[in-house]
Amino acid sequence: MLSVQHVSGGYSGEAVVKDVSFEVKKGELFGILGPNGSGKTTLLKMLSGILPIQQGEIYIGGNRLKSYSPKQLAQKVAVLSQHSTGAFSYTVKETVSLGRYAHQKGLFQTWSQADETVVQRVMKQIGVSSFQDKNIQELSGGEKQRVFLAQALAQEPEILLLDEPTNHLDLSYQKELLDLLKQWTTQNGLTVISIFHDLNLAGLYCDRLLLLEKGIIKINHIPNEVLREETIRAVYKTNIQKHPHPKVAAPQMVLLPEMNRTVPSIEINESMLHQSAEFICLKSPIPLRTMSSGVIGAGTGWQHTFVNRHVHKDYDCSNHRSEMAAFLLTNGFEPSETVGMMTAVILEDVVYDLYKADGFSVFAVVTAGVGNAVDASKSELHTLGMVPGTINTWIFVNGELSEEAFIQSIMTATEAKVKAVNELKVIDQVTGTMATGTSTDSILIAATQTGRELDYAGTITPLGKLISKAVYQCTIEAIQKSRKRKSS
């Protein structure tokens, strides 16, 4: 559809874009990225025929760009700029109708029925027909941008060029506009080439991305390849981190602010633990990076508050999530900042201890009940049924953990727990074999992310050693306490 070959160009003799070559296929949503001054807009202006090309050649539909007359080019390529302003108050329909200019022939350029049909259809599709008689100067920024998009689409172009189309638009309009463009590329085969400032939007919507650096192509590939931490860091010269989109297979970039980490190194320990008959809670003065399987706040996140709540063993589990959220609210906890767990264990039997090592420490909190013990290797013999009896393990690490360390911590803690359960000869009541845990065990790893950097937490790493020890000792003690209460 569009082929750019060794193109250089810029303003007043000085080449801003240097020897750029790429191709865009029909129906593609092609994003152009790059820091300020990298030549994005210059490139786009050359594609739209506004800036002369100094060297190289641009082909549109197989023909040289220069061979098109302005009218012919306008039938092939439409442009939507950042912000279009008119000095006079045309109506929406008049504005959109101008898009038909290139299609009108003859000296008098009469307005045909076909023109009217196209204009009406486009206005409907873009959703501006409801205010077609309104004055464009009375519209909001988002509405205006849509009117000009309708104008561009009324040209019935094969290629649509956009210069930061979402600039000045609020969140919902950004999404709306890009959804619309995506839809046009897939349904109508429109080719869209757009400059993006927002890497995340580009990563979400584009089929392919072109990253420019100082007028030269750094990389031209699929979003996942272009949006690499090293590449983006090098080109934009800033600190970012990549992480996956929670719902869509698209890469997302987050900025890492340069904050003075003068936070006094905090040690999470028993002084922050509060205990009552109804719940145990730990309140941290700073948000902790967490990975957990709680009822509330599961997954990864940043949390302040950690609650282990006692419920009766006949607790109705059907709607536990919203019930738990309500419980937290009535007790003055903010559910979005809290990891919440439940247990039928009497909370007095909680076991916690602080384990210290060189430059970091681990504070473990365990409640254990084994009435529901299960041998994981034979779990298929169990029917699904929630029976109380749970081991809830909290591990607070006073140190900085990597992503790997979080996951390894969970593995290490689990292994230590299994060992503890074995040691105490907990039996799976259904199979009669040695149990490995209970069916509703929960775990929390929470790190202050200050202090010593801990990259790994395998069983023989410094952190792994400490976690194994903490979990093993606390679990044993907790199970013993629980057994004692039962037998007494």
Added chain:
Amino acid sequence: MPRPSILKFLNNKFAAYIITGIFLIISIILGISIGTVSVPVPIILKIIASKVFGIISLTDIEPMYTSIVLNIRLPRVILSGLVGASLAIAGAAFQGLLRNPLADPYTLGVSSGASVGAVITLFFKISIPIIGFFTLPLLSILFSLITIFCVLTFARKIERSMRVETIILTGIIFSSFLGALISLMIALTGDELRQIIGWLLGSVSMRGWDYIKIILPFFIVGSGILLFNAKELNAMSFGEERAHHLGVNVQKRKLIVLTAGSILTGAAVAVSGTIGFVGLVIPHLVRIVWGPDHKHLLPLSIVTGSGFLILADLISRMIISPTELPIGVITALIGAPVFAAILLQRKRMERSG
């Protein structure tokens, strides 16, 4: 606040032509009829009909009336109408092209060029043989053409793409320079002062049919070209890049529109002096009432502009008759308050509606 039905009628494009057409016809008739000697309307119609169709004989009409109508008032009315129309359409086109509501036909300095030509003629008492009396308008047109050429060449020298900002700046440079030349001649002049000032303030009196012959071809060519570029003007009033993206050959069209507008302005100034306000206000007025679409804006400006200048001329010669006031003074004296009133009315309507 008018009722919605009236508003709708006003907004209707067809109605727009009828309303402005009636306004023009009434202005023409009033312009011919009223004067130191008042000519009854039926007689005017008869005289015109006999001249146009040649059926009715003029024998039963007093020769004085025929003479007043055909030799004095009709040419005067037609001339002021043509001048008003030229200035109004040129103003509308310049405002659209330059995307500047403050632009008027004089922005590019064309009028200053024409004035220099006229003032030189008066100052040096030039009279070219054969054309004699027409030395002034012809020199004036010549100077205005030279000025357009210089302005455009200069603007192109500064920047090949000739952005509108560059053109406006160039126009200002030339206007001030030529204006200074005029001031210089005024300062040095003695007896011709009154004549020069009178010309500069503008007048359509005592010009006769010959002046109409001078302006008419320029008017037809100039406004014809502009009318054919109405769509391009629409596109260009959204900005040059936007127009380019829509498929307009911006460079070519811009030159065409600038040249056509300048020809109109130069011719109008050459025959009547610098009459202000028409070219600025009439396009605004039409735009406010009937919208900015140049397809209608340009023709409606022609009709409204000519009617307006005919009325202004009528008032300028009637208000302290038999002394005639400079027509430029009248256009501003009537135009400014009327324009202010319309702006105010419109704001009120927006607020209430």
